[in-house]
Amino acid sequence: MVANPQRRTDVTDAALAVLGGGGSRALTHRAVDTAAGVPAGTCANYFPRRADLMLAMAQRIFVRVAPEPHEVARLEGVPDEEALPAYVAYVVERLLRNPDLTRALIELRLEASRSPEVAAVIGPFLRRGAAEDMDFYRTRGLPGEPRIVLTLHHVVNGVVLDHLTVPLDPEADPVAVATAATSRLMRDLD
Amino acid sequence: MVANPQRRTDVTDAALAVLGGGGSRALTHRAVDTAAGVPAGTCANYFPRRADLMLAMAQRIFVRVAPEPHEVARLEGVPDEEALPAYVAYVVERLLRNPDLTRALIELRLEASRSPEVAAVIGPFLRRGAAEDMDFYRTRGLPGEPRIVLTLHHVVNGVVLDHLTVPLDPEADPVAVATAATSRLMRDLD
Numbered sequence: 542m543v544a545n546p547q548r549r550t551d552v553t554d555a556a557l558a559v560l561g562g563g564g565s566r567a568l569t570h571r572a573v574d575t576a577a578g579v580p581a582g583t584c585a586n587y588f589p590r591r592a593d594l595m596l597a598m599a600q601r602i603f604v605r606v607a608p609e610p611h612e613v614a615r616l617e618g619v620p621d622e623e624a625l626p627a628y629v630a631y632v633v634e635r636l637l638r639n640p641d642l643t644r645a646l647i648e649l650r651l652e653a654s655r656s657p658e659v660a661a662v663i664g665p666f667l668r669r670g671a672a673e674d675m676d677f678y679r680t681r682g683l684p685g686e687p688r689i690v691l692t693l694h695h696v697v698n699g700v701v702l703d704h705l706t707v708p709l710d711p712e713a714d715p716v717a718v719a720t721a722a723t724s725r726l727m728r729d730l731d
Numbered sequence: 732m733v734a735n736p737q738r739r740t741d742v743t744d745a746a747l748a749v750l751g752g753g754g755s756r757a758l759t760h761r762a763v764d765t766a767a768g769v770p771a772g773t774c775a776n777y778f779p780r781r782a783d784l785m786l787a788m789a790q791r792i793f794v795r796v797a798p799e800p801h802e803v804a805r806l807e808g809v810p811d812e813e814a815l816p817a818y819v820a821y822v823v824e825r826l827l828r829n830p831d832l833t834r835a836l837i838e839l840r841l842e843a844s845r846s847p848e849v850a851a852v853i854g855p856f857l858r859r860g861a862a863e864d865m866d867f868y869r870t871r872g873l874p875g876e877p878r879i880v881l882t883l884h885h886v887v888n889g890v891v892l893d894h895l896t897v898p899l900d901p902e903a904d905p906v907a908v909a910t911a912a913t914s915r916l917m918r919d920l921d
Binding site: 562563564565566568644647648650651652653654655660663664667668671691692694695696697698699700702703705706707709710713718719721722725726 | 840885
């Protein structure tokens with residue numbers, strides 16, 4: 542079998558959809574082949590071991606959830622005092638736009654707590670993202686301590702986990718909740 | 732087989748440990764029997780369907796993560812301005828004291844997003860907990876809007892998810908991070 546990078550990516554994306562939609566129990570070679578619409582045995586061919594597939598998914602998901610360049614450009618034009626709430630709103634909106642992908646990210650985080658191999662892929666990506674957010678904070682000269690960005694990550698993850706699983710308040714708008722929390726956390730730092 | 736409520740509870744607790752430790756894929760009748768130290772077939776006897784076991788776990792976990800009465804009494808004696816940070820610190824500390832149980836709660840939340848039956852058990856429990864927290868807020872006459880309690884739940888869940896999976900900053904103290912966020916969110920409301 543000749544390696545086909547596009548097909549490998551398609552299979553990995555299908556695996557993310559299966560994991561996010563059905564949980565780790567649903568993730569079988571056969572389910573991924575079906576979701577990808579490829580012949581039986583394709584996923585097993587690319588990823589003989591479950592751990593191989595997990596690692597490919599961990600690498601791929603950060604491409605899938607990366608911010609869109611045109612949105613980053615837009616956010617660069619937002620005035621300082623609104624920059625962080627606008628950025629947080631965009632992150633929440635982007636994560637909720639693809640619920641199964643975001644659930645897959647939570648599943649991969651849980652998998653990382655059980656698998657040092659998966660943790661070794663996911664950890665550096667997540668930390669680099671947070672470091673880039675702190676750089677954005679410093680570059681913009683926003684008030685207060687750039688480490689507040691870590692707290693904003695926790696707020697976003699908590700809001701998203703709530704909304705995608707069992708919302709405490711099904712009527713609440715998760716983007717508004719996260720944005721309001723960001724504004725409050727910021728204002729205090731002036 | 733005569734129903735034995737204590738054994739049923741023991742099996743359910745073992746299932747929570749298996750789910751939290753290994754994820755939904757690890758949760759099999761056989762793994763639960765082994766973890767509970769009971770004869771093979773016991774878990775299948777109490778919970779023939781996986782859905783039955785999931786529901787029993789969803790009901791049981793809220794007993795397991797409930798606040799301890801002596802801690803609630805202690806928190807009632809904390810001065811108003813420190814009450815909420817102290818309460819949040821206790822919740823984070825309690826959740827992190829039993830990592831597999833708390834991971835099981837996250838797994839059950841994800842399961843709820845796929846299973847209306849599980850959502851129907853977990854949703855009311857989580858919402859009742861949040862409503863009780865809002866009552867605590869009102870009874871204490873704390874400043875601002877009781878709905879901020881929902882945001883605090885998101886902060887706690889985000890901090891706990893981070894700490895139990897892939898910490899952005901492995902050196903950070905999750906209790907301190909959650910407490911500081913709470914104080915900031917509160918102070919702004921004065």
